[in-house]
Amino acid sequence: MxxxxxxxxxxxxxxxxxxxxxxxxxxxxxxxxxxxxxxxxxxxxxxxxxxxxxxxxxxxxxxGIINGHGHVGLVQGTSVGGGNYTGVNIERELVQYERCGVTTVMSLGMNKDLLYKFRTDQEKGEEGGATVLTAGRGIGVPGGVPPVNVGPDQIYRPATPEAARKAVREMAAHSPNLIKIWVDDNLGKLPQPNLNVDAAAIDEAHRANLRVAAHVYYLADAKQLIQDGVDILAHSVRDKPLDPDTVSLIKNKNIYYIPTLQLEESFYIYAQSPAWISSAFFRRSLSPQLAATLDSAAYKNRVQKDPSTAIHEKALSIAEANLRKLQAATAPIAFGTDSGANPYRIPGWAEHRELQLMVNSGMKPLEAIHCATEVNAKMLGLSDKTxxxxxxxxxxxxxxxxxxxxxxxxxxxxxxxxxxxxxxxxxx
Ligand SMILES: [Zn+2]
Missing domain, CATH: 2.30.40.10 (Urease, subunit C, domain 1)
Structure with missing residues (x-):
């Protein structure tokens, strides 16, 4: 507009x-x-x-900051799910991003088709907030990731390569900005992904001149996806250190790597009462329901007793070390947070925290800002604009x-x- x-x-x-x-x-x-x-x-x-x-x-x-990995319309207060996916709720979140200086947001999957029209209406100036891009519904695992209560109008879960190709063709008809695939088993708690399905999705997307961003966790999956031609790794590898071959492949194939460090931290950090928990900037970004939850003794207790808290802390430290390796190799490091995917990934605030975590892991402030601005514009094909x-x-x-x-x-x-x-x- x-x-x-x-x-x-x-x-x-x-x-x-x-x-x-x-x-x-x-x-x-x-x-x-x-x-x-x-x-x-x-x-x-x-x-x-x-x-x-x-x-x-x-x-x-x-x-303005560009969030290369966010979600819209999934969260309201402390609830998450397809029932929250309305134009009004999406605009509310996009206004929150914009007020925090995040002027562009890539909604990386779990979108209802109404976001295509919202994107067009926004171009005409009929909707406000941060400029939204969409990866459409995206391709998850049958009975598996993403473990979010959204229906088939908001995600595909193909069981076969041919079903994945059909899903990509349906999305391609709407000109999404990217195609998203999920490749994970949620710490072994959910069914394994079928990498043949994902390879078919990548191939079909490339036939339609669309690039593919993959949710990854494990090094082994990242290696296979790189062989299969993935364009963007939408999270850090968090189970193992990146080996030198994989680092070289990421650099030489110009695969954008989005660290999303705040995602791991968001599972536990609020329960540890960090100094910024009472800052005005943080408080402004919370819904009343989320503020009440984070301030409650019950929440702090639950996080402190949760055995997965230690796993998330370890995953963050592996992610930070992998980011250092990629930076040393001058691989293309992009920027995103996964904000909006659940109530604890807070739109607008998370992007500033992510910059701080990137600097904590060894980047210079100007380097982290570069990832969140010029590099992300390149990744999203927006370099002419922003x-x-x-x-x-x-x-x-x-x-x-x-x-x-x-x-x-x-x-x-x-x-x-x-x-x-x-x-x-x-x-x-
Ligand atoms: Zn995500």
């Missing part, structure tokens, strides 16, 4: 999303939804008649009170959000 007025953001520190060092004393002209001009080092920028000039000395501008603060791109921007290249937690200090040139209202 273009438009939204003419703004000059004057005298900011500019993080452009390319991974390069920030520019100081930069000014930006926003016009017709786009970044119309940029000046740096204090050189003058012509403000057209009628422009709103915002003098922002001391503030930092970065690109992902970097550059002349001609959409004005998808976050204005921050402090510089996240110094401390990644400063991405939470949001002063303003612009999405396609519109200044977004940050609260009701």
């Amino acid at each position: 273009p438009g939204g007025g003419t703004f000059v953001l004057s005298d900011v520190r500019l993080i452009d999303g390319t991974g390069h060092a920030p520019s100081d004393h930069a000014s930006l002209l926003i016009q017709n939804g786009k970044i119309a001009a940029i000046s740096t080092n204090g050189s003058p920028l012509h403000a057209p008649q009628g422009a709103t000039v915002l003098k922002l000395t001391g503030k930092t501008v970065m690109p 992902g970097a603060v550059q002349k001609g791109k959409q004005a998808d921007l976050i204005v921050l009170d402090a510089d996240p290249s110094q401390n990644i937690a400063n991405t939470e200090k949001i002063a303003m959000v612009f999405h396609e040139g519109r200044r977004i209202k940050l609260a009701d």
Whole structure:
């Protein structure tokens, strides 16, 4: 949705999303939804008649965040399931993302077909919030992953390669942005996936010029999917260290790897009362029902006694080590959170926490921001539109009170959000 007025953001520190060092004393002209001009080092920028000039000395501008792995319409309060999948609920979540500076969200499966129309309506300016992309319903395992209560109008669970091909062809007719497959057994609790079914889905998607993102957990599955031509690994490998051959294949085949570190942490971290649990930024992102749950003694007790908590902690540490290996090899590391998949993966907030976890695992703040902006735009085929603060791109921007290249937690200090040139209202 273009438009939204003419703004000059004057005298900011500019993080452009390319991974390069920030520019100081930069000014930006926003016009017709786009970044119309940029000046740096204090050189003058012509403000057209009628422009709103915002003098922002001391503030930092970065690109809007792109979440490459999220979900919409599954959660309401603390409930999860297909019954929540309505246009009203989807828009509510997309507004929450946008207010947190997440201006684009890839809804990676478990979507009803109404999201195709929602996507079109949003392009026409008839729906608000973060720009949503869709992987359609996606392809799960019969009786297995994803273990979410959604019906056949929201996921395919093909038992044979031919059924998988048919599912892909049905989705392809709607021009999804990606095809999603789930390859996992949920820590051995659910039936094994059939990799022949997944190979057929990948082949059929490629025949339709669609790329495939795979939910993975195990190294062995990731290796097979790489052989079968998968384009995106939508989670970290979390059972074993990545071996050098797999690292090389990911790099040389240019397979995007989305770490989703917050996913593992989300199983237990809130019960450990971290310092940020009372921060205004976190609290703003919680529904009243979720806040009540997280604050309850019953919840903390349950998580502390749950034997899988230790497994999730271990999985996170393996994921962090694998991220370090891929980074050392300069493999394409993208960005996503799995927010919206269940109540504990909190839209908008999770993306900022994910940046912090990527930095905790060894990335520099500008590198983590690069993954969440320019790299993700490339992964999603949006490079012409967004992902970097550059002349001609959409004005998808976050204005921050402090510089996240110094401390990644400063991405939470949001002063303003612009999405396609519109200044977004940050609260009701
Ligand atoms: Zn997911």
